Amino acid sequence: MAKIKHNNFIDTVDEVLSGAKKEGVLHLYAENKILTGRTIQIKGKEMFHFGTTGYLGLEQDDRLKEAAIQAIRNYGTQFPLSKSYISHPLYSELESKIEQMYGIPAIVTKNSTLGHLAVIPTLIRDEDAVIMDHQVHWSVQNACQLLKLRGIPVEMIRHSNLEMLEDKIKQLATKCNLIWYIADGVYSMFGDYAPIQELLNLTKKYPQLHLYFDDVHGMSWKGENGTGFVFDVLKELPENIVVVGTLSKTFGASGATFFCKNQKLRDKIKNFGGPLTFSAQLEPASVGAAIASADIHLSPEIIIRQQDLADKIAYFNQLLSEGNLPIISKNDSPVFFLGMGTPLTAYNFVHRLFKEGFFLNLGIYPAVPIKNTGIRITLSAHNHKQDIKALAEAMEFHFPKALEETNNSEYKIRKAFGMPVEKLEVISETQMQELIIEEKNTIADMSKSDWNLWMGKENIFDWEGMMYLENSFKQNPDPTNQWDFYYYTVKDSLGTILLMTFCTYGLWKDDMLATESVSIQLEELRKTNPLYLTSKVLSMGSLFTEGKHYYINQEHPLAEKAVKVLLDKLEEKYNALNADMLVLRDFEEDNKFDKTIQEQGYFKINMPESCVVENKSWTTYEEYAKELSPRSRKHFSKEILPFERHFDVVIKDKLDNTEIERAYQLYNNVKNNNYAINTFRYGMEVFENMNKSPNWEFILLALHNDTETPFVGVMFCYKNCNNTYVPELVGMDYKWAKEYQLYRQLLFQTIKRANALQFPKIDFGVSASFEKRKLGAKIIPKVAYIQARDNYAMEVMNTMQNDFKSLK
Incomplete structure (x- = not known):
């Protein structure tokens, strides 16, 4: 199996909670010399305590x-x-x-x-x-x-x-x-x-x-x-x-x-x-x-205490009913949850209430989904009615101000929590006249020159590549490989393009980036339930593409605002589609917009590392080897060069029916053997469309002097119009893989072919980064940003991973 760098759930949780700690809303210390239950002192400020779970106040009873x-x-x-x-x-x-x-x-x-x-x-x-x-x-x-x-x-x-x-x-x-x-x-x-x-x-x-x-x-x-x-x-x-x-x-x-x-x-x-x-x-x-x-x-006193708390709960509910705050579950329990949507809004609101003298609890990922961040308010016998009234008034006053300061709205919050929104106006950054966002549903409606100028330098998503993707996936009869396409362009009032991207909407396996052990367990379950733990995902880019799925003019003064406009639009589309997840990929680890994106209600995960070869022109193997590290040169001379003589290498623009069936068989061999990135299997029509496109070619490796065995390896390669060579998929006959170092030979022949065509860049994609690094690939850490309706799939897979570890 190809090894990749998987996201660690603990790292994600740590990053989210560390952010909350930096904001001063978690891991606090009470400073009181004496606690009464009604108030609590934090950082020198005395606050009314609305965060206890001692609802009847008995912990302070003499x-x-x-x-x-x-x-x-x-x-x-x-x-x-x-x-x-x-x-x-x-x-x-x-x-x-x-x-x-x-x-x-x-x-x-x-x-x-x-x-x-x-x-x-x-x-x-x-x-x-x-x-x-x-x-x-x-x-x-x-x-x-x-x-x-x-x-x-x-x-x-x-x-x-x-x-x-x-x-x-x-x-x-x-x-x-x-x-x-x-x-x-x-x-x-x-x-x-x-x-x-x-x-x-x-x-x-x-x-x-x-x-x-x-x-x-x-x-x-x-x-x-x-x-x-x-x-x-x-x-x-x-x-x-x-x-x-x-x-x-x-x-x-x-x-x-x-x-x-x-x-x-x-x-x-x-x-x-x-x-x-x-x-x-x-x-x-x-x-x-x-x-x-x-x-x-056991005494009648408990009834009095219960009734006193019930009166306070009813009083708070009455006060809340007079406003329009998004309280998530309205009942007679002493626990209330005020929806905030994004962590940024929650931090803002908590600080505002702290300044007013009210201590409240933050409810944040992983206790709730990141977009369901909110404030937990608990009532207790210690709270006086005047404290409760003052809290309700402060919440009503500061809620809209926190929304305004954090590019949020009640409409967004209610949509995030699945609450009624009929009477609310859709307020969006996209209504601002200084920026315009356009949405198209096919690459045919996009300017070919503009698209190729700003987006066409990466992977297979130049204009012709996008047309191939649409032909292969837009009307695909297999629901697991059927995608809708959305193209977004953000312009300023003069028509200058600030941002471009494309998104797809379709089914993903929830374990796509999980460890192999989890995917193996899930694939057993999918033998009887093929769509088990799958989600409808609106994603930047597509499952077939890798690389920088966006263009942003970072020098423009409205660049950050353009990103927010896009995020608003994607959230609207996410809700309109009722998708389960919204994913922004593949950003570099230290990108300029990290804080902006996370503040809008996304959590960040590590993606598999990307592998890119900057292919300097060379004419001899010695010249190529000089560009490698001493250790990699040794690997090249011992594990690759000696095995080249065992293969006949053929480059084809088009395969006949027998060859394409063989190529598809070899692709399936790799698919069946690799759960490092667990996506749905592509159907034959995806490969038949490659065969029709002039931008695709096939590197075939057959065993030398073995006329009875068909080719044993194939690399499916795309020739991007902006000088990027993309070995998109690989197929192998594992019978010969180890003896003849087949995978390594396929990688090298790809580099050799790109050099012959004078492509300056090879996008080797993800997985097997250790092998690709030895052939001169640069390893680029990547991250993605995610919103999800709930944490269900994540928690299921986390328990499966823990189960696997305990059995090892």
């Missing part, structure tokens, strides 16, 4: 504090021993009070993360399967990775997509005993709820279906005795449902709780539930505080 202090005095700072041996004296009282709250015994764990690690691998049997909501908390997803080591199917569905869930159930029903659907009760970012009643209906339809809820954000502020959102809906826990709650967050103490109806299962988890067996138990202070909190939950 009874919990005194209980924790007394527990330390009586029992020390910790009881350093596993609960499998003995629990410290307060545990029994806590477990008894939790059972009184719920009417069912609980297993108490150190925290919810360790709780999931203890419960899930014990609960789920080898003959079972798991389906996760892709927004279920990270701690749950992490625990489910352990199941894959045992061969247990672990699937994922888009957030609360019950149709997708039912499809997965049907697929797994004949293969598995129980099917567990795992979700949050209340989701931590948008504050929306799991559709519990609909899920209960599914359990009746499919008795195999069991439910596992992480309800840590639904605790205390909801339900009888503060037992949480899920228990409030269920009233009584059925046999086929498991619920995880918390003693942290709004409960005010520390730890987590696990509930199931089956006594044998509880005993099994308690006997050998991973961290329950081998980790230290809760500290006496935490248990003491939890007991004090449980007493409050």
Whole structure:
């Protein structure tokens, strides 16, 4: 397989979060000497605190504090021993009070993360399967990775997509005993709820279906005795449902709780539930505080506290309803999410609210898609109504100002979140009279001279090359290779061209740039579901082309504005097409417009490196070798020159029917052997169109003196009118590849042919950069910028990659 530089998910996350940290909205430190819950001091400024998850404010209750202090005095700072041996004296009282709250015994764990690690691998049997909501908390997803080591199917569905869930159930029903659907009760970012009643209906339809809820954000502020959102809906826990709650967050103490109806299962988890067996138990202070909190939950006081918070939530909802802020999920939970669209707008808004004296949380990638960046606002018992009113007024005042300062609009935000936009005016930078953007749908409508002057120097996208692409893909009967084409030109008021590019719209495999291990797993699944994990993508350039897919007059004073005009237009087209992803490629790593693009709601990923040979004219092999490094010269003399004599090299402008079928067979050999860049297979018509075009030629390598074997290697090459030679695709017979260094010989014969034709540049594209570098190629790092409707595909592939690593 050809090796390429793959994007690292962690690097992408690090870049996004590092940007937020530089903006001063993440990784902050509270500076208070004493915390009250109502305010918090950051960088010397006291702010009203609207970012806590202690919704009932119990973490500041004097009874919990005194209980924790007394527990330390009586029992020390910790009881350093596993609960499998003995629990410290307060545990029994806590477990008894939790059972009184719920009417069912609980297993108490150190925290919810360790709780999931203890419960899930014990609960789920080898003959079972798991389906996760892709927004279920990270701690749950992490625990489910352990199941894959045992061969247990672990699937994922888009957030609360019950149709997708039912499809997965049907697929797994004949293969598995129980099917567990795992979700949050209340989701931590948008504050929306799991559709519990609909899920209960599914359990009746499919008795195999069991439910596992992480309800840590639904605790205390909801339900009888503060037992949480899920228990409030269920009233009584059925046999086929498991619920995880918390003693942290709004409960005010520390730890987590696990509930199931089956006594044998509880005993099994308690006997050998991973961290329950081998980790230290809760500290006496935490248990003491939890007991004090449980007493409050068991008293009428909890109802008063719940109602007080509910009144504040209703008051905030009323204030918000008087304005027109894009609150993403309107309900009665204490979690609100204000859509911002782009990180830049969110940073601007957060800073504005900080200055006004309000602390809010940033919701950013990977917790949400990059274009779904927003502000998470949480209400608690600590907030006074006058604080809430002041916050609502500040939000209403600063929201339009943040939009204006960051080239954003409410229309864009609502489109990004799939919210109604009927009454909103489309405000776009493209309405500015000083710049005009034109859109065309075929290269035939573009000026040939202008196109070739500004765009035609790269790869195969000179005017004739674009015509070839349209002929091959525009009306292609195969939906996986059928593309729409869009051509964009930005001009100033005098008609000067500032920017040119082209885009295509079609299907991509989501794992196109994933590691080979992920693609191999997905191709197995695609044998029965060919379009599994594929997306409709609007992309700069096309899957067939590489290189600089844009021209920007960087010296023009309106260059940056021209880029913003294009981004506006592409976003409009993206939304009109209802595409799943918007991709801008292939930019050089340190391009001038990096900040501008990312600020408009794109995250940056590393692309495979591009390989280019600046082909200096040479007449002898010695002259060619002199341009190589000493190490590469040695490689050339030992791995390439000695093998040239084994081949007959033929250059053809046109292949006969037998030859083109052989060439297509060799292309398929490479395609079947290479998942480094996983694209759809091209059909025969793509190659037949090459055969008709005067710009294409074929370098054929046949074994010398072997008249019975057809040619064993082929390079499909495009002759760009602006002096670039493009070996676009390769085909090989792997029977001879290793013995005769076939791939290396194809690369060299391509260089040799370009030199004979006096092309000054060879665009070797991506993959196998190590081999190409040894023949004199310059390696150019490239990046792309991406928007996506959600993070579903990325999260699925990340779990597959983790699964592969764990099996190695």
